[in-house]
Amino acid sequence: MSDVSPLWPATLHHFRLDSEDPAALLDFYGAGLGMAAKQLGEDLWRLDGPARRLLVGRGDNESVAYGAFAIPEVARLEALQRWLEARGVEILANPSPLFGNAAFAIADPDGQILVFGVPGPEAGAAAAGTDDALPGRIQHLVFASAQPETVAAFYRDTLGFVVSDEVRTDDGQLGACFLRSDEEHHSYAVFRADAARYDHHALETDCWNDIRDWADHFATMRVPIWWGPGRHGPGNNLFAMVRDPDGNRIELSAEIEHMPRDMEFRTWAHEEFTLNMWGGAWMRS
Numbered sequence: 250m251s252d253v254s255p256l257w258p259a260t261l262h263h264f265r266l267d268s269e270d271p272a273a274l275l276d277f278y279g280a281g282l283g284m285a286a287k288q289l290g291e292d293l294w295r296l297d298g299p300a301r302r303l304l305v306g307r308g309d310n311e312s313v314a315y316g317a318f319a320i321p322e323v324a325r326l327e328a329l330q331r332w333l334e335a336r337g338v339e340i341l342a343n344p345s346p347l348f349g350n351a352a353f354a355i356a357d358p359d360g361q362i363l364v365f366g367v368p369g370p371e372a373g374a375a376a377a378g379t380d381d382a383l384p385g386r387i388q389h390l391v392f393a394s395a396q397p398e399t400v401a402a403f404y405r406d407t408l409g410f411v412v413s414d415e416v417r418t419d420d421g422q423l424g425a426c427f428l429r430s431d432e433e434h435h436s437y438a439v440f441r442a443d444a445a446r447y448d449h450h451a452l453e454t455d456c457w458n459d460i461r462d463w464a465d466h467f468a469t470m471r472v473p474i475w476w477g478p479g480r481h482g483p484g485n486n487l488f489a490m491v492r493d494p495d496g497n498r499i500e501l502s503a504e505i506e507h508m509p510r511d512m513e514f515r516t517w518a519h520e521e522f523t524l525n526m527w528g529g530a531w532m533r534s
C-alpha cells in the first residue's frame with residue numbers, strides 16, 4: 250500500500266454558504282459576482298459564474314455547511330476513501346447536489362465538513378453567469394480555528410495536503426498554515442483565532458488589472474474594498490477583499506505562487522508585513 254495520499258491533485262470546486270437571509274446573498278452574488286442563481290430546493294440555491302460555483306442555503310450566518318474538492322478520477326477518489334478509512338476517519342454521505350454518487354464527506358477536527366467527489370454532469374453550470382461577469386476562478390477556502398496545529402496536522406498527515414507556508418509567533422505557536430492540493434500555493438488554509446469559524450474564500454483572476462476592474466465594478470455598487478489592495482507574503486499573490494451583506498469576505502487574487510509537490514515549506518513571522526507585504530493587515534490573532 251502506498252504511503253502517499255491519493256489526494257493530489259485536488260481542486261476546490263464549490264462550497265455551501267449559509268445565511269439567515271439567503272435572498273440578500275443571492276442578490277449580492279448575482280449583481281456583485283456576476284453569478285446566476287437557480288433554486289434547487291425550498292432553502293437551497295446554486296449560483297454559477299465563470300469558473301466559480303456556490304451553493305447558498307438557509308442556516309446560520311457566516312457558516313459554511315461544507316467545502317467541496319474535485320478529484321476527477323473515480324479510482325483515485327475510491328483510493329482516497331480507503332486511505333482515510335485506514336486512518337480511522339469516518340466516511341459520511343455526500344451532502345452536495347453538485348456531486349453525484351461518486352463523492353463522500355468527512356469532518357475535520359473542528360467538525361467542518363469537507364466533500365471529495367468526481368464532478369459529473371450535475372456539476373456543470375445550470376445557468377450562464379451575467380454577460381459582464383469578471384474573471385475569477387474559485388481557488389481557495391480558509392477557516393479560523395482555536396486549535397490550528399491539530400487542524401493543520403489533519404490536513405497534512407491524514408488528508409495529504411502539502412504545507413506551503415506556515416506563520417509562527419515568537420514563542421513558536423502556529424499562527425497560520427497554508428496547504429496545497431495541487432501546484433497552486435494553497436487551496437486551504439487555517440488561521441489561529443479564538444474560535445472555529447469560516448474565514449474567507451478566494452477567486453483567482455487572470456491578471457492584476459482584473460483586480461482594478463473588480464474594484465471599479467464594486468465602486469458602482471458602493472461596495473468598499475475591505476482590505477487591500479496588497480500582496481500576501483505566503484502565496485505572493487496580489488489581492489483585494491470585499492464583504493457580502495453578511496460580512497463574509499471574498500478575496501480577488503492574482504498571480505498566486507506555484508509550488509511543485511516536493512518543494513519545502515517556509516516559515517514566516519507572525520506580523521502584519523507577512524500577511525500584507527505592502528503593510529496593513531487583517532490579524533486574526
Ligand SMILES: [Fe+2]
Pocket residue numbers: 389391449450451500
Ligand atoms: Fe486568501
